[in-house]
Amino acid sequence: MASCRNYPFAKNGHFIDGVDEYFNLTWQSNVWLYMDYLPYNGDYGVRLDSLYPKDRHIFQLLGLKGRAVQVLFTAKPKNRLNYHLAVLRHRRKGFDYSHYEKFQGKDAYYYYRDFEHDFLVVRHVVIPSKDNRLTSMVYYVDKDKHMGDGFKMLNYLAEINAQELQLDEGFRNFWQITDCHEDKVDLTFKIRQELTKKEKIVYLQMYTLYENSRGISYAKILTRKDPDSLSLALCPNIYALEYRNGRDQLLHTDTLYLAE
Structure with missing residues (x-):
């Protein structure tokens, strides 16, 4: 657990088996996922209080310092174990987008940047909410398992979660x-x-x-x-x-x- 101390997890986060959504009662926020995300079982699943082994190193690579963020969850889905996804909430509203691309959808937008490091392919997505609070979605996968369709799995989740944050439809429990x-x-x-x-x-x-x-x-x-x-x-x-x-x-x- 010593490696996780610098990355506090958000309190009151919940994930229900069979439901493609994460809930946080403290932050009053929802995060959409896919149906093959399951509660953590020791090998894979959604972790709500501890990191996967490579998470901390990847977060530091992206400049996500422990004191500046809270981890909502970090996960490996059951049927697609070749990739990881972590979602973090920023404590501050400011962010340097100078090296990031902007995706503009019909109803929402987000910023993203791609990295390669230690045989991993990494994409960092930053989503501003309606009140300029920031959420990061961090995706990483072994380079030899990176799909030919690029980041299709992440891009869909990034867009629907950007809609959730920017259209401000309200928290649901x-x-x-x-x-x-x-x-x-x-x-x-x-x-x-x-x-x-x-x-x-x-x-x-x-x-x-x-x-x-x-x-x-x-x-x-x-x-x-x-x-x-x-x-x-x-x-x-x-x-x-x-x-x-x-x-x-x-x-x-x-x-x-x-x-x-």
Whole structure:
């Protein structure tokens, strides 16, 4: 851990298994990811409190000093283990863009610069938010595994996260996907507040149950301040509701039957 001391991690960061988004309750910010990002398991996944071995060296190469940034997370995705991605939040608003290129999309922009170092290909993306707060996305990969499509994987994430930061659509502590074509049904149900009274943070994860499988449809970070009920528009189906703590321990399961 000594190598990580100079790079503090942002407090109150959360990543829920099966959800392609990172949440930070302190910074009131979201970061979009891909679906093959998983919680850290010792080999790969999203790390919320410690660095991967090469991270610190790469951050220093890019001039990201430990006291000037906070790490939100650093990750290796399950199905694309050849690259790393780390996201950091700058403590200061100023940045020298003189050696950076600017990408201008339809709704958002960001700055980027490419490096090569010790057989690694590195891209540093800097995204200014609407209030000029800065977020860095750091991508690095072994040179012989660098894809022919360049930085396509990173570029998509950089653009959608720039939109999130610059359009200022507001912080969400929930995530939802809709996979039905018929009309959704409005539903209000009680939250098990006895769990949030015992645990500082509870993850509510809702799974659609199919004949031989299930898929996550909704997730929310619950705290003691949340109301005792939740209102959603859902596809008619059978759902499993799981309550888990921040250590991913299952606290309770309910089944919800929603008819058309």
